[in-house]
Amino acid sequence: MRTRVLPxxxxxxLAMVCASVTAFAAPPNFDSAHPxxxxxxxxxxxxxxxxxxxxxxxxxxxxxNSRYKPGTIVISTRERRLYLxxxxxxxxxxxxxxxxxxxxxxxxxxxxxxxxxPDWTPPPQMLRRRPDLxxxxxxxxxxxxxxxxxxxxxxxxxxxxSNEPETIGTAVSSGCFRLTNEDVIDLYDRVKVGATVxxx
Numbered sequence: 001m002r003t004r005v006l007p008x009x010x011x012x013x014l015a016m017v018c019a020s021v022t023a024f025a026a027p028p029n030f031d032s033a034h035p036x037x038x039x040x041x042x043x044x045x046x047x048x049x050x051x052x053x054x055x056x057x058x059x060x061x062x063x064x065n066s067r068y069k070p071g072t073i074v075i076s077t078r079e080r081r082l083y084l085x086x087x088x089x090x091x092x093x094x095x096x097x098x099x100x101x102x103x104x105x106x107x108x109x110x111x112x113x114x115x116x117x118p119d120w121t122p123p124p125q126m127l128r129r130r131p132d133l134x135x136x137x138x139x140x141x142x143x144x145x146x147x148x149x150x151x152x153x154x155x156x157x158x159x160x161x162s163n164e165p166e167t168i169g170t171a172v173s174s175g176c177f178r179l180t181n182e183d184v185i186d187l188y189d190r191v192k193v194g195a196t197v198x199x200x
């Protein structure tokens with residue numbers, strides 16, 4: 001009887017410890033246009049920071065016949081995918097997080113700037129909704145913009161990273177497009193300032 005009880009008790013204690021560590025380590029989830037706090041986070045520290053993996057949202061080369069020239073970014077809000085046209089009927093496809101209902105948009109812009117580990121300044125309309133937010137946050141691992149950001153024209157919208165890869169493929173933002181940090185670094189290195197971004 002004792003040999004069955006002790007493993008059960010040990011297993012219960014271990015589960016409680018792991019749950020407590022996960023809850024402590026999970027950072028709040030903010031989007032550059034609409035912060036949303038999360039109570040849980042999947043994976044370890046580096047998985048949350050850089051993402052990656054081999055799931056259905058992972059980066060891959062796919063067939064992509066379009067009229068757009070190589071270097072163009074095409075975002076499909078419905079598919080929750082970002083395509084970087086590479087030419088010859090192909091594109092690099094990335095999984096993205098998109099705007100929640102009421103905050104999606106369509107249009108054409110150009111990449112106006114690129115930043116590594118960008119600072120974040122919540123816009124006034126966000127501060128009216130969330131006066132508890134910091135007025136400014138330096139770039140870093142906890143910053144809501146993640147490892148890289150591509151700025152779209154003169155808008156407040158960005159293509160940026162995230163340290164919560166579990167939000168990729170969901171609709172949680174107020175118009176920005178988020179990738180895992182691993183993917184946004186890859187995209188950042190391939191895209192030039194001035195590149196066309198088509199949001200559909």
